[in-house]
Amino acid sequence: MTGKTRLLPFLLLAVSAAAVACSHKPPATTPTPTGPNQDSINAENARRDSIARAEAARRDSIARAQADADKMRNGRDAATKALTQVIYFDFDSDALKDDARSTLDAKIGILNSNPGVKLRVGGNTDERGSDEYNLALGQRRAAAAKRYLTDHGIAGDRIDIISYGEERPVATGHDESSWSQNRRDEFEITAGADQIKGAP
């Protein structure tokens, strides 16, 4: 009962408001036609053109900046990827294979154009062999990569080495397909990662 009585005044208000809107309809006004003024048309066109030009220029500059940023990011991503690209070894060997040398060559260019960048080489082995001897073998693998880089002009203090032996496998199987993935040097960027530029 109370709900209905409360609703009533609102309903009445709404009805009266509608009635007012209908009764006071304003008369339609039509603009007075005026003759074309060439000067004003020209001025308006010029104004529009200039806005369009400015907007195009702005769009272009944004696109250019975007493209530059993309290029830079792509360049940085590519450079980072190349710097951290893993190299692989044969069983019980620290000899750099041909593909490992090409991978290291790609790093040299980037290191040369990014003097602030430093790398840590982590040597790893497969699970075969002695756990302890594998630490020494991993050290030798890391040292082999460092030596290649320093022999090609990279300052020794930019390359740090560490051995993980067989303690950090990436593949945990017990066959050659796993072992070959684990006999590797990993490369970690330890300084200058945020300012890397792509190779020129």
Next chain:
Amino acid sequence: MQQTQRLITCAALAACLGVPARATAQQQDTTRGVRIGLTYQPGTKPGVVVFPVSGAGGDSLQAIVQRDFDYGDRIEVIDGDAVQQTAKQQAAKNAIDFTVWKSLSAAAVVQISVMGSTAHVNVYDVAAKKVAASHDVQVSGSPTAENWRMSVHAMADQIEQWITGVHGIAATRILYVRGNRIYVIDSDGFGEHPVSEPGTVLAPAWSPDGRTIAFSELVRGGWNIVIRDVATGREHSVTATPGGLNITPAFSPDGQSLCYAHGEENGTDLYMVSASGSGSGRRVTVGRGTDNVSPTFSPDGARLAFTSGRAGHPEVYTSDVDGSNVALLTPFNFGDQNYRSNPDWSPDGRLIAFQSQLDGRFQIMTITLRDQTVKQLTSEGINEDPTWAPDGRHLAFTSSRTGVKEIFVLDAESGRARQLTHDAGARLAAWSHSTGAP
């Protein structure tokens, strides 16, 4: 058809079981429950009867002593319900009837009674029908006391000496690595607990007195040698060769020096520092860019054996402690991809245990220093990292024979093996050097 087949199978089974069952029954007609002729071979090891032990914790004390004798592989424990029944009656009458024990081919009878923290031990010589040894031995308080088991082991080792002339190895402990910690376990597989903080840790080693351990730990800049006081847990690092690789520590037998492998960019060589780890290091090996790791001292401390890759792939070499007089110990064939490593010098100085690859799988072998005779000790699974017990007869090593890595103990003389750890991934065992509760 199926019914008939089943019946035939049942009949066949019964026939097979029938023969040994009758044989057992015949033996039990005379000496019920006594193990004779089946597992006990008189003449190879002295048979010993351990009497029920009176006093606090007597039952578990008796069980520990019996197990220690068994694991020691020098004594044949004669046991069983009938044996214990007879022993109990004789103990109650305080009269030992030697003819009974002689008929069971026992060489000795051991009688222990505990009063407080003193165990009175009588060892009887069965053939001579008299007391061969009578001593009071201290045990550490009640069976709930922390060192009680170890003090019982020490007593068992002492009794083994009275009977066989050789001190037992029950009161020893074994370090090993599992996951990210170093653990210690009693020689009988009890009391396992971690003795390092969590981290990437490898290659634990005991000091001769067992108070200190050393191991290598991965830190930001490389691997450190950490020296840790077992009782207090206090740790410090060896600082002689900071950075790079610092691994595989070994204490000299006099406890004065620590030898370990250090590597930077030009191979890994052995270095010697004081056992405290302070001061400067002295380089031992001249590897010329090769790897030299895993040193082990000869018992007189005058020589070292180690793994070296100087000839192209790893082999075991020996040298004087100053690095001179280097000699290849393990024979190898040119072009052989298999390698030999991880030597451990036996406490009697005669042998070096090492791991050798056969078709790419490591097995435990020994080689004599005198004439380089090689003996293969394992063949099941992959077996690595041997470490000698103080008796120079038992070895602990990593084995994958169960499908996962566990520490096993092997009697090099009889070939008997037992599993020491029961949690996957145990490796790099190091047996304590001294007996008597390190």
